[in-house]
Structure formats: structure tokens, C-alpha cells
Amino acid sequence: MSKGRLEAFSDGVIAIIITIMVLELKVPHGADAASLLSVWPVFLSYLLSFLVVAIYWVNHHTLFQAAHHASTGLLWSNNALLFCLSLIPFATGFMGENDFAPFPTALYAATLLLAGLAFIPVRWSVMAQLQDDASFVRVSQMARRKNYISLGLYAISVPLAFCIPPSRSRAPSLSQRSTSCRTRG
Amino acid sequence: MSKGRLEAFSDGVIAIIITIMVLELKVPHGADAASLLSVWPVFLSYLLSFLVVAIYWVNHHTLFQAAHHASTGLLWSNNALLFCLSLIPFATGFMGENDFAPFPTALYAATLLLAGLAFIPVRWSVMAQLQDDASFVRVSQMARRKNYISLGLYAISVPLAFCIPPSRSRAPSLSQRSTSCRTRG
Amino acid sequence: MSKGRLEAFSDGVIAIIITIMVLELKVPHGADAASLLSVWPVFLSYLLSFLVVAIYWVNHHTLFQAAHHASTGLLWSNNALLFCLSLIPFATGFMGENDFAPFPTALYAATLLLAGLAFIPVRWSVMAQLQDDASFVRVSQMARRKNYISLGLYAISVPLAFCIPPSRSRAPSLSQRSTSCRTRG
């Protein structure tokens, strides 16, 4: 199986994931600056997730450039990765619409952790094709180390989300505004 | 007509089908674990459909790799297949939002059956181009047998959906939760 | 400018147009056959529009295969065509949700007429590149004749939509059902 169509399909899915998150940025009711400000947490979570998915796309691109062909293992580990990435828009919306409340923020961190874990078998599948390529193994080990560090950070941030209290004084008014926004559908 | 653009178009449509299903996974109202749990049946049906569509994509990919060119028959049988696949997000949402109730589950199975049936003329169109290729015919017969078995399973599961009662004790509370979720739009 | 990326962009836009129409097929409230039946007109209009857009894609594909390069005229006439095609999901939803009432049906026919008219400058741009190619000119003239016939049919169907009365006895109950469906967002 050629890797070209696998790349094209992954590009399509990642392009859609990164773009449909903007659909969560719902047009507020009013036409003034206060109405616009009410979508601020949703915007912030969108910016963050856009960055995360863009990084995944770059890493995916770099890894697949080294791959020789699309093995069955690569095909299905890639599908599993795409599934985990496709959960990011939901987790982003859940966190943004709840003004970074502890539980949704922990779920968001857990989703990123899941996506990070799903990237490991994809890298394994590519590495299995390139065991004799010394330069790839060296570069890959650096990438793997960075990957494990980010996994550690995600894992730590899940419980951390419950420890750092959100600015409670702002929370009620913000969630009120976002509720008035949410009812328009 | 070249098959490259037909593959690219099919990839685009399948990538969109597989990704828009996540839009059905609507952000729940509350910010706690109970709210999150209310989207559980929708999540489960999404996971199932992601797997089904991914399998179709892999089979589509394998079959088209063997094809020589995009004949008119292949073009239109492929469009019919894409149409049937595009009904899966609707059937998935119908089943998930109704907590796997008998009728929506039967409709879901019927939609999978329809997609499986729509795959048959696509295979015929490719096989008509490859009648002299003995190795393809052998591989294809195995794939065809697997296809017919899955068609049989889908066909059986349509009536089965009405026989196996959903866990009625859980059903009311779940549907209540999913209703509160549904009204936000 | 190479025509490859123009084709890829057009494929992407057409793939999205053909697929987002299924988003109009909203999950009905109930879990029984009657609820499912309420989305019947929306389903029928989706099936019709899927067919129309698929035919445009096939014609687009055939025409661009003959083109030598992406001239500025081809680029912008193609963008105008994509814009007109992108109005089909709206017109489809308007017609389907109103059970094929006269005005939405006339608007639907007008949208198809507009898309058909937008195809003419695209063909001109390609023909300007191929004036010396006798075989293309002959094939193109046949395609053009078919195009003008369908334009005539669309033009006739706009006023016809007001003449043929929809089955009024069924209309109230159907629109009632679709209203109950519409409020869920």
C-alpha cells in the first residue's frame, strides 16, 4: 500500500479537525464589545487547540516523510491517532464553554495525553521500517524524548487542573454570558 | 478518466464523513463528570462508526490501487457508495441520541447493510478491468467472501435490534440526561 | 499556474459541499418510525442535490482534464462556479424543510439554473486554450448542447414550481412534524 494516499487522508482529517473547532466560536447575541468579550474563553481554547493540532500535523508530516510504505500497523495506528485527535474539538468546546473550570480542563489535558499516547505506536510502526537507518534512529530518539516530556506534562496537568482554582470572582458573570450565548444554538 | 482525482475526491468525502460525526458529540451543559457521562452513548456510537468508516476507507484504498482507470461504471458506483456512507453520521446520531433503542439501532444496522451492498458494484467495476489478472481475482474472492459475511451479519442484526431489550432500568435516566443535552442545540 | 492545485482545491470544496448537506438531515426527536418519516422530505432533497453536485463534479473533472493550464480566466470563473455550487446546500435545506413548497422549490430550481450558468464561462476558458484541438471541440459541443438543454429545463421549472400544487392534504401534518424537528437545533 502506498503511503501517499494515507498522507492525503490524514491531511484531510487533520485539516477538518483544525477547522471545525472554529464552529464552536458561536456568534454572540449582541453587537457590542461586551458580547464579543463573552466568547473570549472559547477563543482562547480554540487558539490553544489550533496550536496543538498544528504541532501534531508537523510531527506527523516529518515522521511520514521517513516512512517507506504504509504497513498494516502504520495504517491502523494512524487511524487510532486520527480518532484521538478528533476528540480535541469536543474537549476544547467543553473547556472553553465552561471558562476553564477544573473538570473540563482536566478532561482537556487527558485528551491531549491520549493523543500523545496514540502517537507512540505510529512512531513504532515507522521505526520498524527504518531499523537500519542510523541517522533516522538518532533524530527519532530526540523526537521521542520530546514526546515523552510533553506526555509527562500532560499527565501532570490532569490533576493540576483541580488544584489551581479558576478566578472565582469572574467565573459567574462569564458563565452567565456564555450561557446566554449558548442558548442560540 | 484518471483514477487519481477520483481517489482524491473519495478521500475528501470519506475524511469529512468520518470527522463530522464528532459534531454530534455536543458539549453538555454542566461542567462535572455526570454531564460528561450523559454523552457516553453518543461517544460509543461515534467510536463504532469511526471504525466502520475507517474499514471502508482501507477497503476502498486497496480496491482502487488495483484499478487501471476510472470507468463510467466505477465513477457512478463509487458516487453511490459515497452517498450511502454519508448516511452513516445521521444513523449514528439517531442511535446514539436514543441510547441504542431498538428502532434506531435497526436503522443503523440497515444503513451499514446498505453501504455494504453499495460496495458490491464498485468491486464489480474494478473486477471488470482485471479479469485476466489471476492474482487479483484470488485476493478479490477472499475479500468478497469477507464482504458477504459482514453483509449477512448486518442483515441479521436489523431484526435482532428489536429482540435484545436495552437495559430498561438505565434507559429513562439516560434519555433524560441526553434530552437536557439535546435542547442546547 | 499549474492546474493540479486548482483541481485539488475544487475537489476539496465540492467534497465539502456534497457532504455538509447531510448535516441538514437532523436527528428527529423520537426513536420510532414516525419520527424518522418526518425527515423524509429533507432526505429526498438531499438525495437529489447529491446527484446534482456529483454530476457537476464529473463534468468539472472531464473539462479540467482537457485544460492545459490554469489561466486567470479559468481560475476566477471556477471560483464563481464554486460559489454558486456552495449555495446548493442552503437551497436544498430551504426546499426540504418546507416540504417542497412552491417558493422554496422555485428558489432551488433558480439556484441550479445559476450554477448551470456559472459553468458556461468555465467551459469558455478551457475552450479558449483548445481552439485548435478538433476532437475536443466536437466533444465539447455535445456537452454544451446537453448543458443548454438542462439550463432550459431549470429555467422552465422555476415558474412551474408555482403551478404544480403540492399535495395540500399532507402538507400541514408534514410541516408540523418538521417544525417539531426543527426546534431541536
Added chain:
Amino acid sequence: MSKGRLEAFSDGVIAIIITIMVLELKVPHGADAASLLSVWPVFLSYLLSFLVVAIYWVNHHTLFQAAHHASTGLLWSNNALLFCLSLIPFATGFMGENDFAPFPTALYAATLLLAGLAFIPVRWSVMAQLQDDASFVRVSQMARRKNYISLGLYAISVPLAFCIPPSRSRAPSLSQRSTSCRTRG
């Protein structure tokens, strides 16, 4: 890193951005011409944004054709551009649903200004690869001048949006209609 997949990913994201704006064009409640007229400002803003995004796509295409490879700078400046472009559907919806009221119109102009600014580092990244190519530098300087002029126009139109009063007599009825449209979700 090859530029082919970067182009394909950009095409995918831009195709989705240009197409999801039509989702803002929500089907109105009634089936008559008055209902259709209520979506007029949303339609107008969609037409405008379609044109803007199409121009960006053409400029993007022209610029990338000259690029030799996808450098890290090009990769990330391109991602920043795609992020800014992805805000256009939101700004379009905000302006269209508020009948071109001053604040949303100013925000729309500011979003176009932001996208225009985000295009500058992308051009720099390509130009850094082509410093020795005299013909590209000459063409590029003309494109840059046009870019700066449009940036100036966007920058002027932000405060201008507050000066030119919208036709106040029509505004209430229009926003009333669009509110009745908005509640259906």
C-alpha cells in the same frame, strides 16, 4: 520538508474555511420571499468573505509556486496565516447577523487586517529562499505594494465602520427578522 504536503494541507484548510461560511446561512422559518429576504445581510457578508478568501487562496498559490521547499519559518508563518483566515467565518457571521452594525463591521475589517498582516511573514519566508532570483523579486515587490495598499484600506475601514451610520430606519425590522431566524439554531 517537501512543500507539496504543505500546499495540500493549506488547500484543505482554506477549502473548509470558504465552505463552512455557508453554514451560517441558516434556513429561515417561513417558506415565502420575505423569509428569504431576512437572510440577505448574511448572504451579502458570505459573498464578500468568499471573495476575500478566494483572493487569499490565489495569492497563496502564486507565492508557494515560487517557493523551493517548506522551511520551518514558512511552515509556521503559514500555520499562523491559516489561523487568522479561520477567524473570517466567525467575523462574517458576527457582521451578517447584526446587519452590518458598526462594531461587528469594524471587527470584520480588523480580522481582514490581521489576515493581511499574517501574510507578510509568509512572503518573507518565501523571499528568503529566492533572494538571488531577480525576476521573482520584481514581481514580488509589485505584489507586496498591492498587499500594503489593501492593508492600509483595511486599517482605515476599522474606524470608518463607526462613522458611516447604517440605515437606522431599516435596522430594527431587519434585526428582528434575523432574531426570529437565529432562534431556530
